[in-house]
Amino acid sequence: MPENQCCADETCFDCRYWQEKTEWADNGDRVPAHISGDDLNLVARIDGKHYMVGPMNHTRPAHWLGYGGTVFTFRFHDGREITSNDVWAQGDIPQRWRDRLPDNAVIVPTEPRPTTVPFGPTEGLALENT
Numbered sequence: 001m002p003e004n005q006c007c008a009d010e011t012c013f014d015c016r017y018w019q020e021k022t023e024w025a026d027n028g029d030r031v032p033a034h035i036s037g038d039d040l041n042l043v044a045r046i047d048g049k050h051y052m053v054g055p056m057n058h059t060r061p062a063h064w065l066g067y068g069g070t071v072f073t074f075r076f077h078d079g080r081e082i083t084s085n086d087v088w089a090q091g092d093i094p095q096r097w098r099d100r101l102p103d104n105a106v107i108v109p110t111e112p113r114p115t116t117v118p119f120g121p122t123e124g125l126a127l128e129n130t
């Protein structure tokens with residue numbers, strides 16, 4: 001079987017897994033409510049990786065959130081920018097599914113925290129020397 005093909009009729013577990021993701025893509029890059037419980041979960045595809053992006057969650061303990069509550073900001077190709085602390089990865093999209101599941105977003109790099117310049121004897125020191 002050529003590398004570009006999985007099973008003959010796309011009915012194996014892998015194919016059904018990614019077939020479902022194409023349904024989410026056709027749903028406006030939203031996870032359908034019957035999967036996520038609401039229609040607030042967006043789908044982001046970045047560098048061939050697939051993510052579910054929930055709304056910011058301030059009620060659930062961090063260890064129940066995706067990536068342990070790590071905050072990510074996504075910039076979608078349509079210009080929307082969404083920050084979430086509830087991001088779940090579904091893995092690398094196999095090459096043969098990439099044309100049906102093209103990238104739709106980038107992760108915005110986190111701004112480095114501004115360093116507070118201490119007062120006192122060190123005041124005025126250049127930051128790169130500290």
Ligand SMILES: [Zn+2]
Binds near residue numbers: 012014
């Ligand atoms: Zn297959």
